[in-house]
Amino acid sequence: METVGTAVGALPRPGLRERKKQRTRDALVRAALELIATRGYERTTVDDIAAAVDVSQRTFFRYFASKEEVAFFVSRLAESHVVEAVRERPPGEAPLEVLRRAVLDSWDGINEAVEQLVPLELHMRVYRVIESxxxxxxxxxxxxxxxxEELARIIAEREGLDVDADPRPRILVAAFxxxxxxxxxxxSAGDDFSASAMRDLMTTCLDHVGPALAGNWRTNPALNRHNET
Amino acid sequence: METVGTAVGALPRPGLRERKKQRTRDALVRAALELIATRGYERTTVDDIAAAVDVSQRTFFRYFASKEEVAFFVSRLAESHVVEAVRERPPGEAPLEVLRRAVLDSWDGINEAVEQLVPLELHMRVYRVIESxxxxxxxxxxxxxxxxEELARIIAEREGLDVDADPRPRILVAAFxxxxxxxxxxxSAGDDFSASAMRDLMTTCLDHVGPALAGNWRTNPALNRHNET
DNA sequence: GACACTAATGTCAGTCACTGACAGTTGACA
DNA sequence: TGTCAACTGTCAGTGACTGACATTAGTGTC
Incomplete structure (x- = not known):
C-alpha cells in the first residue's frame, strides 16, 4: 500500500519545504520571545523580529496573524495539554475535582513540553511581560x-447537561x-519561578475558594481542612 | 450671597470653555456609540467619529486615549457606582454578601445614571458589539x-487583611x-434587555456558585433554596 | 473694550500593525 | 528537465496613534 518515493503517510518525513517552514516558524518564535522578554512588547516591532530571522515583515504575518499571536505561542501549547487532561479524566469524578486534577496532574508534562520548544526561563520572562x-x-x-468556554462544554458533556441551559458548567469554570x-x-510576582512553586500556589489557592466564598472570614480565619472527596 | 456674572463657587457654572469641552466630549461619546452599535467596531474609524462631530481626528485623541476608551465610557460610569456601593456597605457584613448586595442594590441607580448619558437601549447594543x-x-x-483588583483591596481593608499576603480577597473577587x-x-445573548432581567440573572448565577463548586452535581441537581440573609 | 495669557484645536508629518496585489523564487513531482 | 504550486519579497495603502508647531478662542486684567 505504501509507495516509497512519495509521501503517502503523514509521518515518515515532512519534506524539505515543510521542514523549512517549521524552522522558520521556530526561529520566529524564539527571536520574538527573546526580543519581547528583553526589550518589552511595545519596544519590539514586527520588523525587528523579521529582521532577526532575516525574512520580510510580510512573511512574519504569513506565519502569525498578529504580533500578539507569537507572544502566546507557548501558552497555546500549555492550554492544549490542559484540555487534553480534562478530557481524559475518569467519568463520575466531581466537576471541580476534574479541573483541579487535570491541571495539577498534567503540570509536569506541560512544563516538559514547553522546555522542548524554548527554555522555561525564557517563557517565564515573557509571562511577566504579558502580565505587565x-x-x-x-x-x-x-x-x-x-x-x-471549551472546558465548560466538556464538563457539561460529562455531566450530560446543556451548556446554554444550565449555568453551572460556565459558573464553575469561571470561578475556577x-x-x-x-x-x-x-x-509571576514572586521570585520562585519553578514549576513546583506554581503547582503549590495553585493548590493553595484552590483550597481557599470554598472558605473565601463562605460566610464570615473572622469566624474561620485560617484554612483547617484541605481534602474532601 | 451669589454673584451673577462671575463663577465664584466651583459648582454654579463651569465657564464657557469647560461647557464647550463637556459638549464636545458628550457628542463624541454619543456619535461613537451610535456608529459602533450600527456598523460595528472595526468598521467604525476614528475619522468617522471625529467627522460626525466635526472635529479633527487629533482632537478625538485629546479626549480619549484610544478608540477603545470611548466604547467603554458607559461601563466606566457603571463601575464607579459599584465601587462606591461596595465602599458603603456596613462593616461586619460577610465579604461575598458585600459584593452581592453592592451590585444588586445599586443596580437600579446605575441604570438611571447611564440613561442620563445615553439611551439604555444604545448601551445594550454597544455591549453586544463588545461581547462579539x-x-x-x-x-x-x-x-x-x-x-x-480595586474591589479586592477594599474587601481586604474591611477585613483588616493584607491583599498581597492573604489570597482570599483576590480569590473571592475573581470567583465573583x-x-x-x-x-x-x-x-446579552438573550432577548430581554431590561435592567431587571439582568438583576435576576445575576441573582440566579450567584445562587449557583456554591452548588457548582460543591462535590457531585448529580446528588444535588437542582437549586432549592434561594434567599438567605 | 483692547491686551496679554493660556487652553483647545487644526494641520502635518511620521511610526507601526496589518493587508491586498503582483512578481520572483524554489521545492515537489511527473 | 520542465511544469505546477507553494513560499517569499516588494510595494502601496489603510487605520490607529503621537509629536511638533501654528492658529484660534475663552479668561482675567487694566
Missing part, C-alpha cells in the same frame, strides 16, 4: 475565557479560571 | 480585572467576577 503589558494582558484574558489567574499572578 | 468583537472583549476583560461575567453573557 496592558495589550497583552487583555489578549491573555480573552484567550483564557475562550479556554474556559479566576482562581487560577490569581495563582498565576502570585507566581 | 475580540479586541473589545479583550479590553473588557482587562478592565474587569482592574476593577476586581467570573460569575458576574457569566451573567452578563447570558444577558
Amino acid at each position: 503589558t496592558p495589550a497583552l494582558l487583555a489578549a491573555h484574558l480573552r484567550r483564557a475565557t475562550e479556554l474556559e 479560571g479566576g482562581v487560577i489567574r490569581v495563582a498565576e499572578r502570585r507566581w | 468583537t475580540p479586541a473589545l472583549l479583550a479590553a473588557h476583560l482587562r478592565r474587569a480585572t482592574e476593577l476586581e 467576577g467570573g460569575v458576574i461575567r457569566v451573567a452578563e453573557r447570558r444577558w
